[in-house]
Structures are given as C-alpha cells and as structure tokens.
Amino acid sequence: MPSGQPAAGTPRIGFIGAGQLGVALAWSLARAGYRVIGAASRSQASAARLAGGIAECRAYDSAQHLVDDADLIVIAVPDDAIASATRSLAWRERHAVIHCSGATEVLALAAAAAQGASIGGFHPLQTFTNTEAAIKTLPGCTVGIEAEEPLLGQLTEMAKALGCHPIRLPAGARALYHASGSFAASFLVGLINDALALWSAFGVEREDAFRALLPLTKGTVAALEANGPIRSLAGPIARADVGTVERHIAALRAHAPALLPTYLDLARRSLPIADAKGGASREKLNALRALLDRVGP
Ligand SMILES: NC(=O)c1ccc[n+]([C@@H]2O[C@H](COP(=O)([O-])OP(=O)(O)OC[C@H]3O[C@@H](n4cnc5c(N)ncnc54)[C@H](OP(=O)(O)O)[C@@H]3O)[C@@H](O)[C@H]2O)c1
Known part of the structure; x- marks a missing residue:
C-alpha cells in the first residue's frame, strides 16, 4: 500500500476513472509525494478502492465536486469516454486537465480548454493489468507527454518524479x-x-x-x-x-x-x-x- 507523504506546494490532483491505470498512477504519484486528493468513478466502489490506498484521499460521489476541489485532473476513463466525461463537467482557468490515452488526441479535452483550462496528454508507455505489478513496472518506462508550457514542464517533472522517462509528443503524432x-x-x-x-x-x-x-x-x-x-x-x-x-x-x-x-x-x-x-x-x-x-x- 502506498505511504508517500504529500509534498507542500504541489497541485491537488483528482482522478476521474479509477480502473487499472487510474489506481496504479494515483498510488505511484502519492508515493512520489504528490497530493492526490480524491477520485470519482462510474462506481463508488472503484473510487473508494483508489482513495483507500492514499492518506487523506477521498472517494467523491460527484465528479464535479472533485473537479471543484482539485487543480490537476487526470481523466483515466476508457478512451471512448474521455470527451463525453470532459464535456459533462464545468472547468475553470486554474484547472489543468490531462488524459492518459496513447492514441486519443488531446483535443478530446477541448470542452475543458474552451472554458479556459490547460489540457494535455500523459501516457505511460506500459501495460497495466494488475495494480501492484503496474506500480513496480512504471519506473523506467517512458511517458509520452503532449502539452503547452507551463503544463508541459509540470508533466515532465511529474514523469521524472515517477522514475519515468518523459518524451514530448508533437501534435498529431499520437496514433503513430x-x-x-x-x-x-x-x-x-x-x-x-x-x-x-x-x-x-x-x-x-x-x-x-x-x-x-x-x-x-x-x-x-x-x-x-x-x-x-x-x-x-x-x-x-x-x-x-x-x-x-x-x-x-x-x-x-x-x-x-x-x-x-x-x-x-x-x-x-x-x-x-x-x-x-x-x-x-x-x-x-x-x-x-x-x-x-x-x-x-
Ligand atoms: N491499462 C493500460 O495498460 C493502460 C496503459 C496506458 C494508458 N491507458 C489509458 O488509461 C485510460 C484508462 O484505462 P484503464 O485500462 O485504466 O481502463 P479501465 O481499467 O477500464 O478503467 C476505466 C475506469 O473508468 C471508469 N469509467 C468508465 N466510464 C466512466 C465515466 N463515463 N465517468 C467516470 N468513470 C468512468 C470505470 O468505472 P468503474 O470501475 O467505476 O465502473 C473504471 O474505473 C485509457 O485512456 C487508456 O488508454 C491504459
């Protein structure tokens, strides 16, 4: 079970979607000292499992309430649900919103960008089928990052804090x-x-x-x-x-x-x-x- 202490001054991170990738990434970020404050998912049970592994992390029954409390939101739902999940929420300029899909364009988050949020992609190039195994194999893998500054710099630091190799993906390169x-x-x-x-x-x-x-x-x-x-x-x-x-x-x-x-x-x-x-x-x-x-x- 993760046991990292939240570092002061890091963004409050919320996860929407608490499946294979969401849980492994959230627990790894918490171990690396990031402040993962909460999770919302389709089922309360999945959100509770993610939150249960991190000190001072809550399972939210409303994704909007989580968004309202967080600064950096990781959309960790299946690829086909990224755009609709983003559209269903209200965003602010202080928000950074990222998805973790390899092939989905960052513009799937356009609804958040239209409301002033920064958007980006953060794709760990690894297979996640089992949480504990995923947490072990995450360090050393590459993370494909697509974002503009200053989010690009934040995501690059986040990848490094996970022990991963950040690589910047140019726009339009994701599918290849x-x-x-x-x-x-x-x-x-x-x-x-x-x-x-x-x-x-x-x-x-x-x-x-x-x-x-x-x-x-x-x-x-x-x-x-x-x-x-x-x-x-x-x-x-x-x-x-x-x-x-x-x-x-x-x-x-x-x-x-x-x-x-x-x-x-x-x-x-x-x-x-x-x-x-x-x-x-x-x-x-x-x-x-x-x-x-x-x-x-
Ligand atoms: N698994 C991998 O190897 C891997 C590797 C790199 C990147 N990724 C990317 O990571 C993302 C998530 O993949 P995954 O493998 O973690 O999928 P997953 O195991 O199927 O988990 C998806 C999670 O999203 C929740 N969800 C589904 N629709 C939702 C909605 N509309 N609103 C809120 N929550 C919703 C699910 O709900 P409940 O559990 O609550 O029912 C589940 O917790 C995808 O973009 C994928 O491409 C995955």
Whole structure:
C-alpha cells in the first residue's frame, strides 16, 4: 500500500476513472509525494478502492465536486469516454486537465480548454493489468507527454518524479506513436501465439511449447537490451542461410499455409537488419531476397 507523504506546494490532483491505470498512477504519484486528493468513478466502489490506498484521499460521489476541489485532473476513463466525461463537467482557468490515452488526441479535452483550462496528454508507455505489478513496472518506462508550457514542464517533472522517462509528443503524432507500441507489445504476443500453434503439428502440447519458446524470447529481449536492434538479429536470415529458409517455407506450406505470408513478410523486413549487421555477404542476402520473391508476395 502506498505511504508517500504529500509534498507542500504541489497541485491537488483528482482522478476521474479509477480502473487499472487510474489506481496504479494515483498510488505511484502519492508515493512520489504528490497530493492526490480524491477520485470519482462510474462506481463508488472503484473510487473508494483508489482513495483507500492514499492518506487523506477521498472517494467523491460527484465528479464535479472533485473537479471543484482539485487543480490537476487526470481523466483515466476508457478512451471512448474521455470527451463525453470532459464535456459533462464545468472547468475553470486554474484547472489543468490531462488524459492518459496513447492514441486519443488531446483535443478530446477541448470542452475543458474552451472554458479556459490547460489540457494535455500523459501516457505511460506500459501495460497495466494488475495494480501492484503496474506500480513496480512504471519506473523506467517512458511517458509520452503532449502539452503547452507551463503544463508541459509540470508533466515532465511529474514523469521524472515517477522514475519515468518523459518524451514530448508533437501534435498529431499520437496514433503513430501508439501503433509502434502495438508492434513492440501486442503483436509480439500474437507472434508467440502463432509460434505455439506450429508445435501442435508435431504433437507437442501448447504448455510444453510455451515453456520451450519463452526462454528464447527472453534471451532475445535481453540481447536487444544489451546490444540494440541491429546486433541482436540471429538465425537464418542474419546468416542469409538460403537452405534453411527454403526448408522453413516448405514446412509452413505443408503444415501452416496461413502463416506463410507473415513469414515471408517478416523475413523480407529482416533483410535490411541482416545487411546492417554485416554477418552475411550482399550476394547471399540477394539470393535470399530472390528466394522470398519467388515464393510469394
Ligand atoms: N491499462 C493500460 O495498460 C493502460 C496503459 C496506458 C494508458 N491507458 C489509458 O488509461 C485510460 C484508462 O484505462 P484503464 O485500462 O485504466 O481502463 P479501465 O481499467 O477500464 O478503467 C476505466 C475506469 O473508468 C471508469 N469509467 C468508465 N466510464 C466512466 C465515466 N463515463 N465517468 C467516470 N468513470 C468512468 C470505470 O468505472 P468503474 O470501475 O467505476 O465502473 C473504471 O474505473 C485509457 O485512456 C487508456 O488508454 C491504459
């Protein structure tokens, strides 16, 4: 349970929405010395859970009363509810209002800006599915921030106080920035799911396949961390091993034809990495490219 002491002079922070992100962020901010004064949510139970973890924090039954008492309001509701939740409230010039969505434009908070409030985006680039785990993984992650000064400076300091790396997002960049997270996180899960499916073709249980593949994934992530994205590429594409890739293609065509286009696409996309790494000659890489082009689009 969080135990930070509110620091004098920091804004009074209120949370609207007390789900996975709201609770983890509110508790982390309180631990970092910020004054989280209250929460309002669709259900009183969620607001009470958030407030229960922070000294001198209240569960409000009216979001408007919370807004009236706070200076900085974090709108931590699902993306589709950000604009309507903001529109339903009355704002003042002293308010700063932020949302935590990666892909939603800051203009979803336009109703608050129209009444004189400052608006911004504060998106921790991390997955929050469990409060305690989220609080542990928040330090070290990046926070995508979009705001004008002086709010930009305040949010940058807040990210640093959480142990995060602030990065300023230019206007209009959010969707692309968030899509990059899909490649680095959710699609990785999808690829591992595909990898597991291949093992069923030779009779190995999914659980055993997962145990076999997970150390490989962890080793690759460790290599990425240590050596960066170019030097971490290993395997037949990095070596331009045409014979092995031919065998992969034949096996996929026979047992998992639906995965062949993905294999070919990812193999092609790996060729420039192999080239930059320099572990195989241009001639061998060209031969590999020719094989991939012969097999399909
Ligand atoms: N979870 C993540 O991994 C993650 C990571 C980065 C950013 N974010 C962003 O954080 C925001 C919140 O996501 P989340 O994962 O925390 O969602 P969540 O777990 O579904 O929580 C949403 C919370 O908002 C409350 N709520 C829903 N509609 C509301 C409304 N109209 N007025 C007031 N409260 C309302 C919910 O109500 P009750 O519980 O009271 O029923 C719930 O407490 C989103 O913008 C999301 O994109 C999430």
